[in-house]
Amino acid sequence: MNTAVPVITIDGPSGSGKGTLARAVADALGWHLLDSGALYRIIGAMCTRRGVSFADEWQVVELAESLDIRFDEDKVSVDGQDLSDEIRTEDAGLNASKVAQMPGVRAAVFELQRRFRKPPGLVADGRDMGTVVFTDAALKIFLDASTEERAQRRYKQLKNKGLSVSLPGLLAQIEERDARDRGRAIAPLKPADDAQVVDSTSMSIEAVVELVLQQARKRAL
Numbered sequence: 001m002n003t004a005v006p007v008i009t010i011d012g013p014s015g016s017g018k019g020t021l022a023r024a025v026a027d028a029l030g031w032h033l034l035d036s037g038a039l040y041r042i043i044g045a046m047c048t049r050r051g052v053s054f055a056d057e058w059q060v061v062e063l064a065e066s067l068d069i070r071f072d073e074d075k076v077s078v079d080g081q082d083l084s085d086e087i088r089t090e091d092a093g094l095n096a097s098k099v100a101q102m103p104g105v106r107a108a109v110f111e112l113q114r115r116f117r118k119p120p121g122l123v124a125d126g127r128d129m130g131t132v133v134f135t136d137a138a139l140k141i142f143l144d145a146s147t148e149e150r151a152q153r154r155y156k157q158l159k160n161k162g163l164s165v166s167l168p169g170l171l172a173q174i175e176e177r178d179a180r181d182r183g184r185a186i187a188p189l190k191p192a193d194d195a196q197v198v199d200s201t202s203m204s205i206e207a208v209v210e211l212v213l214q215q216a217r218k219r220a221l
Protein backbone atom coordinates (compact mmCIF):
# COMPACT_ATOMS: atom_id res chain seq x y z
CA MET A 1 0.00 0.00 0.00
CA ASN A 2 1.24 3.47 -0.85
CA THR A 3 0.75 5.67 2.21
CA ALA A 4 1.94 8.71 0.23
CA VAL A 5 -1.27 8.58 -1.81
CA PRO A 6 -3.78 10.99 -0.18
CA VAL A 7 -7.11 9.70 1.10
CA ILE A 8 -10.36 11.45 2.03
CA THR A 9 -12.63 9.33 4.22
CA ILE A 10 -16.39 9.82 4.42
CA ASP A 11 -18.11 7.81 7.14
CA GLY A 12 -21.64 7.97 8.44
CA PRO A 13 -24.89 6.09 9.00
CA SER A 14 -27.05 4.67 6.22
CA GLY A 15 -28.92 7.27 4.22
CA SER A 16 -26.72 10.19 5.28
CA GLY A 17 -25.82 10.82 1.63
CA LYS A 18 -22.21 9.73 1.94
CA GLY A 19 -22.29 7.68 -1.27
CA THR A 20 -23.45 10.65 -3.35
CA LEU A 21 -20.97 12.94 -1.59
CA ALA A 22 -18.05 10.54 -2.07
CA ARG A 23 -18.75 10.18 -5.78
CA ALA A 24 -19.06 13.94 -6.32
CA VAL A 25 -15.81 14.63 -4.44
CA ALA A 26 -13.94 11.86 -6.28
CA ASP A 27 -15.20 13.19 -9.64
CA ALA A 28 -14.26 16.79 -8.79
CA LEU A 29 -10.71 15.78 -7.76
CA GLY A 30 -10.29 13.07 -10.42
CA TRP A 31 -9.56 10.50 -7.66
CA HIS A 32 -10.48 6.84 -7.24
CA LEU A 33 -13.58 5.86 -5.28
CA LEU A 34 -14.10 3.07 -2.76
CA ASP A 35 -17.70 2.23 -1.78
CA SER A 36 -16.79 -0.08 1.10
CA GLY A 37 -20.44 -0.85 1.93
CA ALA A 38 -20.72 -2.56 -1.46
CA LEU A 39 -18.17 -5.15 -0.32
CA TYR A 40 -20.30 -6.14 2.69
CA ARG A 41 -23.42 -6.06 0.53
CA ILE A 42 -21.76 -8.44 -1.95
CA ILE A 43 -20.77 -10.89 0.78
CA GLY A 44 -24.34 -10.86 2.17
CA ALA A 45 -25.84 -11.36 -1.32
CA MET A 46 -23.47 -14.21 -2.16
CA CYS A 47 -24.37 -15.96 1.12
CA THR A 48 -28.04 -15.77 0.09
CA ARG A 49 -27.26 -17.03 -3.42
CA ARG A 50 -25.17 -19.94 -2.15
CA GLY A 51 -27.42 -20.85 0.78
CA VAL A 52 -24.84 -19.98 3.44
CA SER A 53 -26.51 -19.20 6.78
CA PHE A 54 -25.53 -15.99 8.60
CA ALA A 55 -25.48 -18.11 11.76
CA ASP A 56 -22.49 -20.03 10.37
CA GLU A 57 -19.72 -17.46 10.74
CA TRP A 58 -16.97 -19.84 9.65
CA GLN A 59 -18.68 -20.52 6.30
CA VAL A 60 -19.48 -16.82 5.75
CA VAL A 61 -15.81 -15.94 6.28
CA GLU A 62 -14.65 -18.74 3.99
CA LEU A 63 -16.98 -17.44 1.27
CA ALA A 64 -15.82 -13.82 1.83
CA GLU A 65 -12.20 -14.85 1.36
CA SER A 66 -12.91 -16.72 -1.86
CA LEU A 67 -14.75 -14.06 -3.87
CA ASP A 68 -13.31 -12.42 -6.99
CA ILE A 69 -14.90 -8.94 -6.80
CA ARG A 70 -14.54 -6.41 -9.64
CA PHE A 71 -15.72 -2.81 -9.86
CA ASP A 72 -16.18 -1.03 -13.16
CA GLU A 73 -17.72 2.45 -12.80
CA ASP A 74 -21.24 1.81 -11.42
CA LYS A 75 -21.13 -1.92 -12.08
CA VAL A 76 -19.94 -4.63 -9.78
CA SER A 77 -19.40 -8.24 -10.68
CA VAL A 78 -18.52 -11.24 -8.57
CA ASP A 79 -17.01 -14.39 -9.98
CA GLY A 80 -18.14 -13.11 -13.40
CA GLN A 81 -21.78 -12.42 -12.42
CA ASP A 82 -23.27 -8.91 -12.40
CA LEU A 83 -24.61 -8.08 -8.91
CA SER A 84 -25.02 -4.30 -9.39
CA ASP A 85 -28.80 -4.18 -8.82
CA GLU A 86 -29.11 -7.10 -6.41
CA ILE A 87 -26.85 -5.45 -3.79
CA ARG A 88 -28.83 -2.18 -3.74
CA THR A 89 -32.04 -3.43 -2.11
CA GLU A 90 -33.01 -2.70 1.53
CA ASP A 91 -32.66 -6.40 2.35
CA ALA A 92 -29.14 -6.43 0.93
CA GLY A 93 -28.32 -3.50 3.26
CA LEU A 94 -29.65 -5.35 6.30
CA ASN A 95 -27.77 -8.52 5.36
CA ALA A 96 -24.59 -6.50 4.81
CA SER A 97 -24.89 -5.10 8.30
CA LYS A 98 -25.20 -8.65 9.68
CA VAL A 99 -22.07 -10.04 7.98
CA ALA A 100 -20.19 -6.81 8.80
CA GLN A 101 -20.30 -7.74 12.52
CA MET A 102 -18.06 -10.76 11.94
CA PRO A 103 -14.37 -10.18 12.71
CA GLY A 104 -13.23 -12.66 10.03
CA VAL A 105 -15.30 -10.89 7.37
CA ARG A 106 -13.85 -7.52 8.37
CA ALA A 107 -10.32 -8.94 8.21
CA ALA A 108 -10.94 -10.26 4.67
CA VAL A 109 -12.40 -6.92 3.57
CA PHE A 110 -9.63 -4.89 5.25
CA GLU A 111 -6.90 -5.95 2.81
CA LEU A 112 -9.17 -5.65 -0.19
CA GLN A 113 -10.02 -2.04 0.74
CA ARG A 114 -6.43 -0.93 1.13
CA ARG A 115 -5.65 -2.01 -2.44
CA PHE A 116 -7.91 0.83 -3.68
CA ARG A 117 -5.33 3.39 -2.50
CA LYS A 118 -3.76 4.36 -5.80
CA PRO A 119 -2.49 7.66 -7.31
CA PRO A 120 -3.61 10.36 -7.61
CA GLY A 121 -5.84 9.78 -4.53
CA LEU A 122 -8.78 7.91 -3.01
CA VAL A 123 -12.15 8.93 -1.63
CA ALA A 124 -13.41 6.09 0.60
CA ASP A 125 -16.90 5.93 2.07
CA GLY A 126 -18.24 3.60 4.76
CA ARG A 127 -18.44 3.24 8.53
CA ASP A 128 -14.82 2.72 9.62
CA MET A 129 -12.78 4.33 6.87
CA GLY A 130 -11.39 7.05 9.16
CA THR A 131 -11.27 5.01 12.38
CA VAL A 132 -9.75 1.72 11.17
CA VAL A 133 -8.89 1.37 7.49
CA PHE A 134 -7.29 4.70 6.51
CA THR A 135 -6.35 6.18 9.89
CA ASP A 136 -3.76 8.47 8.25
CA ALA A 137 -6.30 10.06 5.85
CA ALA A 138 -5.62 13.72 5.00
CA LEU A 139 -9.27 14.65 5.53
CA LYS A 140 -11.91 12.76 7.50
CA ILE A 141 -15.58 13.60 7.25
CA PHE A 142 -18.35 12.11 9.39
CA LEU A 143 -21.61 12.81 7.62
CA ASP A 144 -24.74 12.62 9.75
CA ALA A 145 -28.43 13.53 9.42
CA SER A 146 -31.48 12.91 11.61
CA THR A 147 -33.04 9.46 11.36
CA GLU A 148 -36.32 10.95 10.04
CA GLU A 149 -34.51 12.92 7.34
CA ARG A 150 -32.54 9.86 6.25
CA ALA A 151 -35.71 7.76 6.04
CA GLN A 152 -37.41 10.53 4.02
CA ARG A 153 -34.52 10.72 1.55
CA ARG A 154 -34.51 6.95 1.07
CA TYR A 155 -38.30 6.98 0.66
CA LYS A 156 -38.09 9.58 -2.12
CA GLN A 157 -35.26 7.70 -3.83
CA LEU A 158 -37.20 4.43 -3.88
CA LYS A 159 -40.44 6.14 -4.93
CA ASN A 160 -38.60 7.76 -7.84
CA LYS A 161 -37.47 4.30 -8.90
CA GLY A 162 -41.16 3.33 -9.00
CA LEU A 163 -40.94 1.04 -5.97
CA SER A 164 -43.75 0.88 -3.43
CA VAL A 165 -42.34 1.43 0.06
CA SER A 166 -43.63 2.43 3.48
CA LEU A 167 -42.01 5.31 5.34
CA PRO A 168 -42.53 3.78 8.82
CA GLY A 169 -41.06 0.50 7.51
CA LEU A 170 -37.98 2.31 6.16
CA LEU A 171 -37.57 4.21 9.41
CA ALA A 172 -37.65 0.95 11.38
CA GLN A 173 -35.08 -0.66 9.04
CA ILE A 174 -32.74 2.33 9.33
CA GLU A 175 -33.03 2.27 13.12
CA GLU A 176 -32.29 -1.47 13.19
CA ARG A 177 -29.24 -1.08 10.95
CA ASP A 178 -27.94 1.95 12.87
CA ALA A 179 -28.23 0.15 16.20
CA ARG A 180 -26.28 -2.83 14.86
CA ASP A 181 -23.61 -0.72 13.11
CA ARG A 182 -23.08 1.56 16.13
CA GLY A 183 -23.32 -1.14 18.78
CA ARG A 184 -21.07 -3.86 17.37
CA ALA A 185 -17.88 -4.82 19.20
CA ILE A 186 -15.59 -4.46 16.20
CA ALA A 187 -15.13 -1.23 14.19
CA PRO A 188 -18.41 0.36 15.35
CA LEU A 189 -19.77 3.36 13.49
CA LYS A 190 -18.46 6.51 15.20
CA PRO A 191 -16.58 9.64 14.15
CA ALA A 192 -12.78 9.42 14.26
CA ASP A 193 -11.28 11.75 16.89
CA ASP A 194 -9.87 13.91 14.08
CA ALA A 195 -13.01 13.80 11.86
CA GLN A 196 -15.08 16.83 10.94
CA VAL A 197 -18.69 16.07 11.77
CA VAL A 198 -21.12 17.48 9.21
CA ASP A 199 -24.85 17.41 9.97
CA SER A 200 -26.57 17.45 6.59
CA THR A 201 -30.15 17.36 7.95
CA SER A 202 -31.00 20.77 6.53
CA MET A 203 -28.27 21.06 3.88
CA SER A 204 -28.49 20.36 0.15
CA ILE A 205 -26.08 17.81 -1.28
CA GLU A 206 -24.48 20.60 -3.35
CA ALA A 207 -23.74 22.57 -0.18
CA VAL A 208 -22.19 19.52 1.49
CA VAL A 209 -20.01 18.80 -1.57
CA GLU A 210 -18.81 22.41 -1.63
CA LEU A 211 -17.99 22.32 2.09
CA VAL A 212 -15.89 19.16 1.68
CA LEU A 213 -14.11 20.49 -1.43
CA GLN A 214 -13.27 23.68 0.50
CA GLN A 215 -11.71 21.54 3.25
CA ALA A 216 -9.77 19.59 0.61
CA ARG A 217 -8.46 22.82 -0.95
CA LYS A 218 -7.41 24.07 2.50
CA ARG A 219 -5.24 20.98 2.78
CA ALA A 220 -3.89 21.44 -0.77
CA LEU A 221 -5.47 18.16 -1.90
Ligand code: DC
Residues within 6 Å of the ligand: 014, 015, 036, 037, 038, 040, 041, 093, 096, 097, 100, 125, 126, 127, 128, 129, 177, 181
Ligand atom coordinates in the same frame (compact mmCIF):
# COMPACT_ATOMS: atom_id res chain seq x y z
O1 DC B 1 -22.98 2.02 3.25
P1 DC B 1 -23.93 0.87 3.00
O2 DC B 1 -25.33 1.14 3.40
O3 DC B 1 -23.81 0.34 1.59
O4 DC B 1 -23.38 -0.31 3.96
C1 DC B 1 -24.08 -1.51 4.14
C2 DC B 1 -23.71 -2.14 5.49
O5 DC B 1 -22.35 -2.57 5.47
C3 DC B 1 -23.83 -1.20 6.68
O6 DC B 1 -25.08 -1.29 7.31
C4 DC B 1 -22.73 -1.67 7.61
C5 DC B 1 -21.73 -2.32 6.72
N1 DC B 1 -20.51 -1.52 6.52
C6 DC B 1 -19.53 -1.61 7.47
O7 DC B 1 -19.70 -2.29 8.47
N2 DC B 1 -18.35 -0.96 7.28
C7 DC B 1 -18.15 -0.19 6.20
N3 DC B 1 -16.97 0.43 6.06
C8 DC B 1 -19.17 -0.06 5.23
C9 DC B 1 -20.36 -0.73 5.42
